[in-house]
Amino acid sequence: MVLKKKIHNRGFHDLLAPVIPKAPRSFRRRCLRNKSSEDGEICAFELLAAAADKLLQEQESESSTSSIGSKGKEQVSIDDEGAKHEQFEVKVDVEVKPVISDLVSGAESELDALPTILDPRLKELPHSEDDSGSDHASIVTNSDFIRNINTKLIIEDNEDKKGNMYDANFGDDRAEMHPEAVEKQSVGLTSLKTYVSKGCLKPCVHTGVSNKSYTSVHAPFYKDRVNVNKNIRDNDDDEKYLRYNNRNNTRLRAFGSRSRARFRRMRKMMPSRYWKVARKLKDYELPNSNSGGVKSFYHKRKHIYMRERFQADAANKRRKLFYHGSKNSYIKEAGSESIPNLVKFSIKSFKVPDLYVEVPETATVGSLKRSVMEAVKTILHGTLHVGVVVQGKKVRDDNRTLQQSGISQNCNLETLGFTLESSLPEASPFLAVKEETLSCNPPQCLSRDPTSPIIDECFSNSSPDPPFVASLDNHIEKNEGNDIFATEAKTQEPVEDSKALVLVPPLDAEVLAMVPLSENSTKRYEFSQRRTRRPFSVSEVEALVEAVETLGAGRWRDVKMRAFRDADHRTYVDLKDKWKTLVHTASISPQQRRGEPVPQNLLDRVLAAHAYWSPHQAKQPAKTQKTSEAQM
DNA sequence: TTTAGGG
DNA sequence: CCCTAAA
Structure with missing residues (x-):
């Protein structure tokens, strides 16, 4: 089998040089990553960490009091069928206070019954992102409410002259869905938009299709294919993203896959x-x-x-x-x-x-x-x-x-x-x-x-x-x-x-x-609990197929970044595995297939892409063929 | 950290 | 999906 593959590969290498030569990982990594400002990241991270924790700490310590909310404080009362009352106060007195507290008040004005919109919970450590040239850190916070509307909050801080970017992910998987927040979703969005309309923040709403511009690389075979750059999100395709930008430099942005990776890393480390x-x-x-x-x-x-x-x-x-x-x-x-x-x-x-x-x-x-x-x-x-x-x-x-x-x-x-x-x-x-x-x-x-x-x-x-x-x-x-x-x-x-x-x-x-x-x-x-099984939807399969058609099978990290960047639960290993099963699925009779049926046209594309790209998966570049032949 | 492949 | 060797 291996021999067959090798021979096959050589034949294709002679005919078709890879259009996107798969550069050594070290090189690609250099291109993709920019980890130049660790210090800045940590500094900013700590700032927001302090803000978030402070927020919660105060919220907790003051929740039993009943003072009237004032500037910088917000109080939310919840009436649970008239039986229970609980009050939260959010006070922000750290440097990001203007932004956060304003956001709270702006939203809360319309969310009269909504429990505390702002409960950012610090979770993630700084991380540089891979395909951006900016220096930035990732900070994942957590708000029960904001999570549910899957809001990306981007706060730009005038004070930050470095142009650092931060990630604030309010959609991390640790918070549970709160149904009431779901119900209030539209209200929440409206509120946030209202807030935006006050000129404090600039909105940028994206849907399932990312507005991020990727460097599109097309194989000649697929050159004429439209690159839809479909990027599967963590949850449903139709979930909305709100991006609020304040005026200037510091931005909060989400990069959930990092948090997932971190989580998995932690999980792996824990037992030892x-x-x-x-x-x-x-x-x-x-x-x-x-x-x-x-x-x-x-x-x-x-x-x-x-x-x-x-x-x-x-x-x-x-x-x-x-x-x-x-x-x-x-x-x-x-x-x-x-x-x-x-x-x-x-x-x-x-x-x-x-x-x-x-x-x-x-x-x-x-x-x-x-x-x-x-x-x-x-x-x-x-x-x-x-x-x-x-x-x-x-x-x-x-x-x-x-x-x-x-x-x-x-x-x-x-x-x-x-x-x-x-x-x-x-x-x-x-x-x-x-x-x-x-x-x-x-x-x-x-x-x-x-x-x-x-x-x-x-x-x-x-x-x-x-x-x-x-x-x-x-x-x-x-x-x-x-x-x-x-x-x-x-x-x-x-x-x-x-x-x-x-x-x-x-x-x-x-x-x-x-x-x-x-x-x-x-x-x-x-x-080490097995992850919950989450079968790929047809749209996910489509995104995967599209990405592999473009990038080739084997560049799973790139596939992940291209099409599943915001789908925390899909690791590049998952994508690789899914592709493997897709190839298998496409090669068996429809009667033997299980699960949600994948449209035949997608499977056809799978086979075509697999046939096209598998030659290029040769571990040895074409130039080494001589030596390997000599060794044989 | 990614890739590749077996389980 | 998991595990892990290898790069």
């Missing part, structure tokens, strides 16, 4: 990272281990940032809880006419991340306790997440419904579990997180009357049990823990056996078993 508290004995003997403990490994700024992230998560999740209390709209999201069954949980305990601790034998028990305490503290100061484990597999797609995740009212004690996870993406080399759990006490899962709204997994999200929190960090307990639980208690229906979250403090000697770093067996696979 540990909390390692390896200290010398004398360190343990320090009387003030609080200041000299694990935390000291962190840069102070980073530590504060983590803390804010924790608060931000808490705020975000709190709002999620509230959202999911809105039943009418939730049904709408479920896309079902029938009323969804209620799934109710009583969580007895959380799994906790493994803490791998190395201590010398000569360490005292007291120092051991302190070191463990410090490790736990550090976790709590980082971003604390709750993981959902269904039948031993971790559910990572937050957008999946409980039904889709296999969480139903029929689930039993063995099927569902929750984990506490800390993710400290840039932990010091001295500290590594192993996101794996030792303690496993599956929560109860109780059947419920089917008239109530679904309680999403975030029902129990981010809820370190109060004793756990309290015993570890008074600050968090004071500022976050009680607040969270108050909200949850409010959200939870007062059903008879629906006990408050009674959680076993997992911090005991048995849970935090000492495991040598070298011994990590078995359990880590728990966290």
Whole structure:
């Protein structure tokens, strides 16, 4: 087979030199990337990070008050069937305040019932984009509302003279769809447009077809084909993009595939990272281990940032809880006419991340306790997440419904579990997180009357049990823990056996078993959950075919950038795989095909493109043929 | 990080 | 879709 292919290739190479010679990756990469201003990126990133976190922090800390919104503050009240009220305040006092707060007020004026439009949540680290000459960083923020209208917010900052570009992606896949926001979509757009009409921002609306101009490269065979540059978005083809430009230089822009890549990278790394508290004995003997403990490994700024992230998560999740209390709209999201069954949980305990601790034998028990305490503290100061484990597999797609995740009212004690996870993406080399759990006490899962709204997994999200929190960090307990639980208690229906979250403090000697770093067996696979299957639509196939026709099979990254740039869930590997299956599909009889039928004309194009391009996939350029022949 | 290919 | 060697 290989031999055949090689011979074939040579024949074509003699006849048809590749029109687009596939340059060495290093060269193409040089052409595509421009990573020249890391500093600027980071600086800008931090600025927006501060803004976003500040925003949420303040929103969270002030949400219990009832002051009237003033300039720079916005207050949104939500009336959930007249029963529940929740107020959010958004105050921005960082440098991007004018832009963000104006946007809030401009939108909120029309979104009287819409919960906080602005909840930008910082998520992504800076990244340079590949096919632009600009220096820019990517920042992915997250707004439940903005996400749902898939808005790209581009803020240009007059102060930035460098022309840096930033990405603010409000469409990241971590936020869940809030049905109410969906309902308000048109209103939201109108509001934003209104805001734009005030002259503050310049709108640029794009639809599924990107307005981005790509460098079109056509093979002679396809020279006459119209290059539609169809760019498949992350969600539906018809979703709208709003791009707001302020006057000048700094721009926020989305590049979701990076975040996805990062996510996957993190996911891949997680199992091999540990909390390692390896200290010398004398360190343990320090009387003030609080200041000299694990935390000291962190840069102070980073530590504060983590803390804010924790608060931000808490705020975000709190709002999620509230959202999911809105039943009418939730049904709408479920896309079902029938009323969804209620799934109710009583969580007895959380799994906790493994803490791998190395201590010398000569360490005292007291120092051991302190070191463990410090490790736990550090976790709590980082971003604390709750993981959902269904039948031993971790559910990572937050957008999946409980039904889709296999969480139903029929689930039993063995099927569902929750984990506490800390993710400290840039932990010091001295500290590594192993996101794996030792303690496993599956929560109860109780059947419920089917008239109530679904309680999403975030029902129990981010809820370190109060004793756990309290015993570890008074600050968090004071500022976050009680607040969270108050909200949850409010959200939870007062059903008879629906006990408050009674959680076993997992911090005991048995849970935090000492495991040598070298011994990590078995359990880590728990966290590599297969992605949700998302079959390619016909339009996606068409875009893929078009891109491959133009670029050739094998330049999958280019294909991705060309046609699936904004489809975070389609990696270039996915595209390569899809092409493989397409070629296979096109070569079998229609009766043998499965899934959504691909139009025959597309399959014909697949075959044609495959036939045309496969010669050019030769690993060796034509010029090396002599040597390879000589070797044979 | 991308490509290529097997599972 | 996943995994991973190889580049």
